[in-house]
Amino acid sequence: MTRVGCCGKASVFVKASAFLFLFAFGLLLLGFGTPQWSARGGQSEGLWERCTGSMCVSTLDDPLGDEGWFQTVQGLVTIGLILATIGVILTFIIMCDADRTHKKAIRIAAIVHAFVPAGLILSGVFVYWIRGEIYFAVFYLGFSWGITLTAVFVLVVAGILLAVDTDSKHLEECKEDPST
Template sequence: MTHVGCCGKATALVKAATFLILFAFILVILGFGTPLWSTRDGQSEGLWQRCTGGECVSISSDPLGDQDWFIRVQAGATFGLFTTLIDVILAFIIMLDAACSGKRAMRVAVIVFAFIPAGFLLADCLLYWIRGRLYFTIFHLGFSWGITLTAVFVLAIAGILFAVDTDRTIPVDPKADECECE
């Protein structure tokens, strides 16, 4: 009996990309839930709470909660969180299930679900930064904003690694797109 090792027959690129996607998901969760997207006037703000001293209140009671651009950032971050979760699940299925690891459609789905949340989260981070600078005179970006932006780059790298591995290991079947009608 031969020892296959961790994660079956998955290549090193698939393993690395899968764990990068998991790491990005953890970063997105931290950025999503912590009230440290920005600091201004002695308070820190996140997507859902504003904290002054040791007391936190819901953003909905803040003027920022009424801004359309801020609601767009909240919605985009929520979408990014859920699509990253889907990507984690798909990546682990590919890494652990030998039958799914050879399916080009599954791999393309992982690649797409890496780049879609990366795009949304990048747009959210940029929108928050630009509008925060315009909306407030004193505005400093915080830890949660930074780790969310870091997750964007980690997701992009993971998507590229999956794409490279897919290109190397799964040949394109020219007959796969042909209809076999008689």
């Protein structure tokens, strides 16, 4: 009896989507934890730290940490990261258990966990950009902001690939059972 290994029966769309989810998750982790969202006056700043030279302080101890818009950005990106993590898990469940995951609920949940975090993170990224331009006289967006924005687009592509795969699975089921 030959056994197809993990991911052997999953479609190319699911495999590509799982890879993209994992890639976006890595980008989000990098953007989430690094203090390079913006630069101004010899300082670099992230969601959780502000650094001057080799000395970093928590944004909780910074006047910026008390700003409502900044806390909103932190919350949106944090919730987006958590939801994207769930999306990674769901996609790998679909990929590794392809025989049993023709259930639409799991596939739809994975699609939702691509688009919802993308929307939340995109909102946070744009709030940071717009409010940073208003709040500071000199303000330059940084590397971490850019890779977080890139992760949004990668999540959207992953969601589209899952949606296409789900639609093709539905079409196959309709061909087999015309009553659906």
